[in-house]
Amino acid sequence: MMIDKMIVIQNNQIAKDIFELKVKGALAAHVREPGQFVHIKVGGFIDAMLRRPISICDVDKQDQVMTMIYRADGNGTKRLSQYAEGEELEILGPLGNGFPIETVKAGSHAILVGGGVGVPPLYYLSKQLKEKGVQATHILGFQTENIVFYEKEFKDLGPTYVTTVDGSKGTKGFVTDVLTEHDFAYDVMYACGPVPMLKALETGYSAKPLYLSLEQRMGCAIGACLACVCKTQDPQDSRGYRKVCSDGPVFKAGEVILPC
Amino acid sequence: MMIDKMIVIQNNQIAKDIFELKVKGALAAHVREPGQFVHIKVGGFIDAMLRRPISICDVDKQDQVMTMIYRADGNGTKRLSQYAEGEELEILGPLGNGFPIETVKAGSHAILVGGGVGVPPLYYLSKQLKEKGVQATHILGFQTENIVFYEKEFKDLGPTYVTTVDGSKGTKGFVTDVLTEHDFAYDVMYACGPVPMLKALETGYSAKPLYLSLEQRMGCAIGACLACVCKTQDPQDSRGYRKVCSDGPVFKAGEVILPC
Amino acid sequence: MLNVSLPGLNMKNPVMPASGCFAFGREFNQFYDLNELGAIAIKAATKEARYGNPTPRVAETPGGMLNAIGLQNPGVDKIISDELEWLKQFETPIVANIAGSQTEDYVYTAEHLSKQSRVNALELNISCPNVKEGGIAFGTIPEVAAELTAKVKTVSEVPVYVKLSPNVSDIVAMAKAVEQAGADGLSMINTLLGMRIDLKTGKPILANKMGGLSGPAIKPVAIRMIYEVSQHVNIPIIGMGGIENADDVIEFFLAGASAVAIGTANFVDPLCCPKIIRELPKRLKEMNVNHINDLKGRSWRSCQETLSSH
Amino acid sequence: MLNVSLPGLNMKNPVMPASGCFAFGREFNQFYDLNELGAIAIKAATKEARYGNPTPRVAETPGGMLNAIGLQNPGVDKIISDELEWLKQFETPIVANIAGSQTEDYVYTAEHLSKQSRVNALELNISCPNVKEGGIAFGTIPEVAAELTAKVKTVSEVPVYVKLSPNVSDIVAMAKAVEQAGADGLSMINTLLGMRIDLKTGKPILANKMGGLSGPAIKPVAIRMIYEVSQHVNIPIIGMGGIENADDVIEFFLAGASAVAIGTANFVDPLCCPKIIRELPKRLKEMNVNHINDLKGRSWRSCQETLSSH
Ligand SMILES: Cc1cc2nc3c(=O)[nH]c(=O)nc-3n(C[C@H](O)[C@H](O)[C@H](O)COP(=O)(O)OP(=O)(O)OC[C@H]3O[C@@H](n4cnc5c(N)ncnc54)[C@H](O)[C@@H]3O)c2cc1C
Ligand SMILES: Cc1cc2nc3c(=O)[nH]c(=O)nc-3n(C[C@H](O)[C@H](O)[C@H](O)COP(=O)(O)OP(=O)(O)OC[C@H]3O[C@@H](n4cnc5c(N)ncnc54)[C@H](O)[C@@H]3O)c2cc1C
């Protein structure tokens, strides 16, 4: 974990309101596992004061380049989208605990389920799994066609299904529709996306190991302010809660009560 | 008076912390007289919220170019100094009433006294006087050598004396030292600069017409908020006060009590 | 979809410039037609003319500004003869803001102003933080505020809005007290009491030392107070404090306001009021809202209650 | 030129992280050595463990943020056994912040914490805006605050600072009341009560609805209150509210603070405390000030009084 002034080497729109940001700096070399995130200072101290948490989408440790994909939606992310090549971005990270992959054996089959801007961290995860010889199937859900991104990139890594709510691209409906339809044989499932999606997965797919990456509004992102807590499902748990920023953002299904 | 999005065509440092800004746009054509000012929006709405009042230093009505000279000192002017060529600046103006020159006859002699960042409006004044055939002598006071600017530009228009408090350039001392030493024959005097300078002039040089340009912290700069008032010297005055932004910034000596 | 109707004020849109930030409209009339506005809250009137505080009177703060104008105004008689006369050329309803150091001053000013055909409502400024003598009790003690309200109500020929100070422990108590005393509406909030110190001199920047904090920085305080008060009173609230754009106006309605006033933003952008009025219908359409009134208090009303307006 | 000495707190510099923004220091110790700090105000302790409020618990506002953490903490016993134990490896003085819903809770927690060798002072949080039951009276009624202070003073073995709420009509009355009740110092200010409404849902962003406003937006309110209170009490003030850099620290000293605490800025820049500590001597030199204590209250002390320190 460090604070690094990283250089923007690319910040392009790749779908409607969706930007791909590449930054270069020492921090990149410290990324420990897929699913970790960074906390980006986008504004001065007055305007857009709080940092913005964004998942790490890809890392090239050798070149010290890190990729993030974000939606320019609110005040802070819109400002982020205005950073130009060569400018400096103050980034805190890598933060949190990502998707566990140590225990997954070569030759096994992993299903990666992403929704909207929950898709990005699955990319680095899939690359890491491939390196380990794990076979990955990707199921990526979006609202509509013009915000779909990285379809090709995921296809290069393994079978990829795209769903859109309005049917403008791929399967019409939700990621769970693809899961129901195909009834894949698999060993482990990883997911990141909106809470209703995570809840549906937790309800239907908890028999095998299932890991969920959560979002919460954050203050510090290092575990000090207690802004980002979730209650544990186990009422006897010694602490009774987990911090999404430092205990998560990835939790095993069943560990915490999903926020609403 | 209008709000114009003007294009920065130059924004260069010309002395220590002193910047020369040239902007292009329709507003330039509306400047009525030397000594008027503009109110510049430098920040967003949150950070550096209030506009900054800056005098008009020169105008080219044909090319619609306006020049301002300012010191990058506080939060807002420092941001202003970061605007690059081609960027848009939202400028409100031209504002206020400047130096009266209608009544000054060709062939007469005007003395223009400026201190620090009070010097800029005298430049357009001097150019206008020259056009009218009025002879202008410039006395420009600065703290020290490295913040002196526009000496050559003023010399091109007429005799120019520079003073510095520490003697690092020109006469050591204050503008009033030059006035005392030379005891110029003159018909009208115009001044802009720090209040102690204006007070000294009001005390010593009120026998002939003397016009003083004042500064006050401003809210609206259009006469609505009453942030910028000065009391009149005449207690019988029907209003009892003047607004620096819309009645001034230039007043005849004796009209208002100088702020402290 | 923007017209709102409050006691004395039939407004074609819910947007008015806030008192003290617009003088009597002459300056802004150079930028746009004042008839575009929902109403105009004019600068505070006092019985006698006042010069106000020494300068500097304003300072910038993070996300806001401080002011200590000190109620400078030409006195009620001149306001009637010069300013209200001039305003006769427009149709926009006028809210006349009044201030004073003693009850008698308020009553005198209220009586005279409320008789003017051009005045549609009074706004009792019981909360100006920038006036030395007396005054503070009016804005912070419920009983004192109620008594003043009642006295003004007896003489006023138009509805009376009471402008509440945010510098109190219990804003709901203040609101209820003036409601019971007969107030027809509330304006909230006035400025928060603040200060800045100049590092170069070591002294307060404002000559008056303290001043009123306004602008976006105070918006969360305004929203909170309107949210609380609107659930406890039955009179409408003119909401203000840091409004800058149409989204802010909507946030104030959601909190419980029935109209809004815009102060500081007029200095940042003299065109902000008409701009916001033009933005509003677009934003409402995007939100599938037929009329801005449908948003009123939606943040605390149950789904049940709000469903009817869908 | 930075060391300051307050009741119970011998600080090598006047900078401490503010309670609730630093937990118990473990996280920030990954960024720098906690011994660099003047002191540490640890997270509020309550008698029993608390989970706090539902999420979302934070929201951004113009120049500030809202929080409604709701005093989540593992309870005083665990704080003593786990956190204070861990803190023994550092020498930095510790200010233990305590909160509660009833007087008995405060007294219990104060008694236990003040016995710990690692605790150098208590900070009575009588002003947390985020707790439902009771509590509000402690922070807004002088007599109630005084009584609580007196009760805690009888059991405490270390000096007691009372942390004042800015959400009051008369901050000086609060300060004087707790001073008379025996408080050894004051901390001010806690957060302003605020709210934001989410336009997408029409509901308050925070699950708790209201939250505490902190950050630069509230600095003018903090400066004003410290300016007023420091002229009316003889006990030192730990100043806080929107401090971001060394200039802000100096502004708080000029207003009348004797030390400062930094909250929200730790989230924006985890290194802000040591950075500010390093900036301070440079700024003091530029201002020709020999010791930061010389600046204390200079904004209201007459030239006469301040000349001695030149
Ligand atoms: C661990 C983690 C990883 C994330 N990864 C990504 C990613 O890879 N790509 C992406 O586009 N988004 C991601 N998000 C969501 C992203 O953080 C928010 O969309 C973003 O902070 C919103 O900021 P804004 O300036 O657009 O909105 P504003 O409304 O201006 O934000 C105001 C405040 O609310 C917070 N906030 C608003 N929405 C959210 C949200 N959904 N989650 C958390 N905080 C929020 C902001 O951080 C800020 O503090 C992630 C969130 C978390 C917690
Ligand atoms: C009519 C007029 C003409 C001016 N012309 C020039 C000029 O040509 N060149 C130039 O360099 N300066 C000029 N000034 C002064 C200039 O406005 C201030 O230096 C500038 O506003 C300071 O802003 P800042 O961001 O540096 O300081 P900050 O401290 O960030 O300013 C904070 C607030 O205080 C106000 N303020 C601070 N100092 C002054 C001041 N001296 N006068 C008025 N407001 C102040 C700012 O406008 C702002 O509202 C003029 C001022 C006036 C009133």
Ligand SMILES: Cc1cc2nc3c(=O)[nH]c(=O)nc-3n(C[C@H](O)[C@H](O)[C@H](O)COP(=O)(O)O)c2cc1C
């Ligand atoms: C310069 C200035 C002058 C003001 N004068 C008055 C006044 O005369 N009467 C009054 O009731 N409020 C006055 N106010 C308060 C505003 O009407 C308004 O309540 C407050 O500024 C909050 O709104 P804003 O954040 O949009 O400015 C004044 C505010 C400012 C900034």
Ligand SMILES: Cc1cc2nc3c(=O)[nH]c(=O)nc-3n(C[C@H](O)[C@H](O)[C@H](O)COP(=O)(O)O)c2cc1C
């Ligand atoms: C997330 C958060 C949690 C806080 N928790 C506490 C607390 O437990 N006890 C307390 O006395 N103050 C608490 N505070 C208030 C701060 O200590 C401080 O008084 C306030 O935030 C103003 O300072 P700032 O603007 O520097 O943040 C908290 C503030 C924040 C932002």
Ligand code: FES
């Ligand atoms: S964001 Fe501060 S503890 Fe997680």
Ligand code: FES
């Ligand atoms: S600055 Fe508003 S009246 Fe002059």
